[in-house]
Amino acid sequence: MTTTPPTRTNAPGGTTPPILELTDVSRTFSTGSRRRVVLKSVSYAFEAGRMYAVVGPSGSGKTTLLSLASGLDAPTAGSVRFKGRDVAELGLGTYRNRHVATVFQSLNLLTYMNAVQNVTSAMEITGVKGGRRKQRAGELLDLLGIEPGDRTRRTLQLSGGQQQRVAIARALACEVDVLFADEPTGALDHETAAGIIEVFRKLAHDDGKCVIVVTHSREVAAACDETLILKRGKLTPQG
């Protein structure tokens, strides 16, 4: 088993070991005889305590990048390392379930459950004990501005923006080191979006998490510590 300690950092003169490191990651999709190279040897080291925006034109591969970094998909070539360990060795399922949480563009809420149940169900692998789960879910739904009267309604009956906020509360409930979010403010009004971004910033800056957000929003990108541009298969930090 390889446990090479991480050494790289993107910060000029920085020495912080990365929490998540992509090394020469490529992803090619083959449909029939057609091959499409979406990511070409992408390398980047993400640090704890920072919030990153991944931006780029539609179809440039942002969701693909997020899928690889979050262990939903495996690269065609290259490696993804979490705390120095190759996630392929750790096991993609273990990596996904124990170390990272993702707010998907499609949200993936359990629509037959209410908001509280969606959030508590994410706590099964955390240290939060059964009796405290409801209370913790209440705290998170409070933080995301879901009114008490809406928390016991099936999520299918909530608005798109409310569902998005429940999905974020559920991701926060996982208490993991890395949080990924794909267009997390897409269905939200300006004010609610600003509140969500503040929650993400605090998560990074106060709780030391690594937050990686795919976004088309300039406001979201401006609130991040670093913006990475994905274009023609390459990931480049904004100058």
Ligand SMILES: Nc1ncnc2c1ncn2[C@@H]1O[C@H](COP(=O)(O)OP(=O)(O)OP(=O)(O)O)[C@@H](O)[C@H]1O
């Ligand atoms: N499973 C797949 N099979 C074949 N092609 C795929 C697959 N997943 C993604 N692609 C292709 O990879 C390219 C990048 O898609 P991706 O969804 O990662 O882009 P994106 O930057 O997230 O786009 P958007 O901003 O529109 O959400 C697209 O051309 C898409 O059709």
